[in-house]
Amino acid sequence: MAKARIFSGVQPTGNLHLGNYLGAIELWLSLQNKYDCIFSVVDYHAITVSQEPRKLKESILAIAKIMLASGINPDQSVIFQQSALSAHTELAWILNCTAHMGELKKMTQFKEKSAGQKDIVSLGLFAYPVLMAADILLYQTEAVPVGEDQSQHVELARDLARRFNHQFGQTFTVPDLITRPDGARIMGLDDPRKKMSKSAASEYNYIALLDEPDKAAKKIMKAVTDSGQEIKFAPANKPAISNLLTIYSLLSGRTIARLEEEYQGRQYGALKKDLAEAVKIFLSDFQSRLNEITDAQARQVLSAGAAKIAPLAESTLRTAKERLGLTLNNHR
Ligand code: ATP
Ligand code: LTN
Numbered sequence: 001m002a003k004a005r006i007f008s009g010v011q012p013t014g015n016l017h018l019g020n021y022l023g024a025i026e027l028w029l030s031l032q033n034k035y036d037c038i039f040s041v042v043d044y045h046a047i048t049v050s051q052e053p054r055k056l057k058e059s060i061l062a063i064a065k066i067m068l069a070s071g072i073n074p075d076q077s078v079i080f081q082q083s084a085l086s087a088h089t090e091l092a093w094i095l096n097c098t099a100h101m102g103e104l105k106k107m108t109q110f111k112e113k114s115a116g117q118k119d120i121v122s123l124g125l126f127a128y129p130v131l132m133a134a135d136i137l138l139y140q141t142e143a144v145p146v147g148e149d150q151s152q153h154v155e156l157a158r159d160l161a162r163r164f165n166h167q168f169g170q171t172f173t174v175p176d177l178i179t180r181p182d183g184a185r186i187m188g189l190d191d192p193r194k195k196m197s198k199s200a201a202s203e204y205n206y207i208a209l210l211d212e213p214d215k216a217a218k219k220i221m222k223a224v225t226d227s228g229q230e231i232k233f234a235p236a237n238k239p240a241i242s243n244l245l246t247i248y249s250l251l252s253g254r255t256i257a258r259l260e261e262e263y264q265g266r267q268y269g270a271l272k273k274d275l276a277e278a279v280k281i282f283l284s285d286f287q288s289r290l291n292e293i294t295d296a297q298a299r300q301v302l303s304a305g306a307a308k309i310a311p312l313a314e315s316t317l318r319t320a321k322e323r324l325g326l327t328l329n330n331h332r
Contacts, residue, residue: 019196021148080305
């Protein structure tokens with residue numbers, strides 16, 4: 001029996017960090033054997049805010065390499081560059097014409113990102129969730145594994161799919177959302193009330209996957225802590241320590257309850273020191289795998305991936321155009 005299909009994407013912007021890895025990539029790895037997976041380097045999403053062309057080009061390859069080094073197997077799963085397939089922007093335009101301004105104005109990420117750039121906010125940034133819906137719906141995707149911050153966008157993709165199907169006839173699969181069972185949301189090391197983000201103002205906010213391991217260990221040692229002394233998981237009262245416990249638990253495979261027990265009666269410094277060591281080991285292993293992957297390999301994986309899924313994207317786009325009355329002949 002054919003496996004159900006999942007689709008997800010990462011933007012080639014800045015350095016990927018532990019939040020992206022633990023919140024999204026590790027989730028993808030856990031699903032790789034169960035589903036047919038499509039993972040995209042979503043470069044059209046990246047240009048919704050200004051990008052330096054040379055850096056963008058480097059980042060596209062860098063993300064493909066990170067996916068490979070993380071353990072995404074290109075013989076099993078597809079990795080491709082979004083802008084290689086024009087069906088994404090074509091379907092996005094069609095969906096733009098069914099999406100409502102009001103529902104897009106409610107998107108939390110748009111509100112946050114546009115507040116950060118007061119001068120010029122692109123129309124693309126506003127329409128970003130519709131492009132994301134197009135990415136998902138083109139492949140008749142059954143489920144979308146993402147970090148919890150993206151759930152509102154997946155909900156919009158579901159609404160747009162249902163609306164189109166209802167108005168024009170069955171065209172798109174309505175996708176489910178998959179988030180980590182533990183709902184892990186990794187918070188900033190310098191401000192544990194906001195998510196860890198590569199667009200954060202300070203580099204002490206995040207641990208980048210490409211950080212020099214000793215430097216990353218220093219960032220953990222410098223992370224803000226909460227008042228009090230007890231090492232206890234309580235996100236509302238102790239957001240900083242809870243975040244460190246979450247990261248440590250995910251990296252070490254030990255439950256938070258077990259860590260609380262181990263650190264009972266000990267100081268914050270002891271937890272930080274052990275976590276810093278765990279981060280160092282994780283990054284050293286990860287980076288040595290990454291260094292084995294060449295640019296040529298990454299390019300080859302991206303172009304083979306696009307070639308493999310192009311027929312499915314084109315077929316869904318053709319059906320959507322037919323349903324809308326845009327196709328003048330009967331060729332399928
Ligand atoms: P950023 O805000 O850091 O620029 P982003 O969320 O805008 O990142 P992507 O890099 O495309 O954009 O995100 C890739 C995946 O990583 C998404 O599934 C997202 O939900 C997840 N993710 C991003 N930050 C975190 C975090 N702090 N904790 C858990 N998951 C995260
Ligand atoms: N907006 C997502 C990236 C993304 C995506 C997608 C995720 C673009 N298209 C389709 C899942 C499915 C983000 O993580 N910032």
